[in-house]
Amino acid sequence: MKLDQIDRKVLDILQSNAKITNAQLSKEIGLSPAPTLERVKKLETSGIIQSYHAQLDREKVGLGVTTFVMVNLVGHKKMVTDLFVARVEEIPEIIECHHITGSGDFLLKVISHDIAAYQKLMLETINEIEEVASTQTMVILSTFKESKVMPIP
Amino acid sequence: MKLDQIDRKVLDILQSNAKITNAQLSKEIGLSPAPTLERVKKLETSGIIQSYHAQLDREKVGLGVTTFVMVNLVGHKKMVTDLFVARVEEIPEIIECHHITGSGDFLLKVISHDIAAYQKLMLETINEIEEVASTQTMVILSTFKESKVMPIP
DNA sequence: CTGTTTAGCCGCATAATATTGGGAGTAGAA
């Protein structure tokens, strides 16, 4: 499926504000509501739009500490990474897990209530995973940009 | 503002599916539509729910390469970081920018069409920023978890 | 204990919004 300029505009708008009404969206892209809705549905069924999410204020829900944890595993066989990934799936505080190139094997994004909770999670859960050889943490001091809008080429 | 169990459930559901109708949401939490809506509005006006976003399939919109870029700046004075952050704001391919502890100063999340586009961005834009002393890139080979739902304590 | 207040609930009526279907205009292919 190929996107035209209007589709791109729709995607831009829905990325930054998913709660816009179809009527309003149609105005902003310069079409009437019917074809606008048709386009959105097409983007959804084709899988280009995967899902819609509410974005929460981490501080206000009591998750004030976010960290990136670089993980090295004890080996690089498929079994080792499979087991590691399976464990990661079960830990809700790990909200992202990427297999990466570079000096580490995996990069995790971890959210915690505070530093104490982070420490507890590391000591009692993450570093207890059999496949983990070592970890190195980067604590986020402040976040200057966290855009939910990707620039569509 | 303090959250009760029902609020938490609402937040859980809206994080994983923001497009749910109020009627459906009310069923899932076991209330009637009116107080359900009231709770959601309260969560929005209090700022606990910040915004709603559509999540796109990166591959399908032609953004197949995601990278983390660790950046070291030429100094640590406020002016240096301010100028750096201002430049970062202007670059849409940088979708996250965090000030971190550890061996780097900043960690960026960068999305590109392909490796060539990534290389061009690094050479012509990011490494051209005056305040950048050095960068180190981690290319994401695959992503095993990317949860949009944070576990509310 | 008891009267009072308050927060939170429900059901209903109404307003706003999404959604569907029919038909018309238009560009590209043959």
Place this chain on the structure above:
DNA sequence: TTCTACTCCCAATATTATGCGGCTAAACAG
């Protein structure tokens, strides 16, 4: 030119959100 496929608009209908009045139960002060 003529056909085809596409995309659009308008208008009718179905869904959904929303505001209001009244009820109930828990919290609280006397």
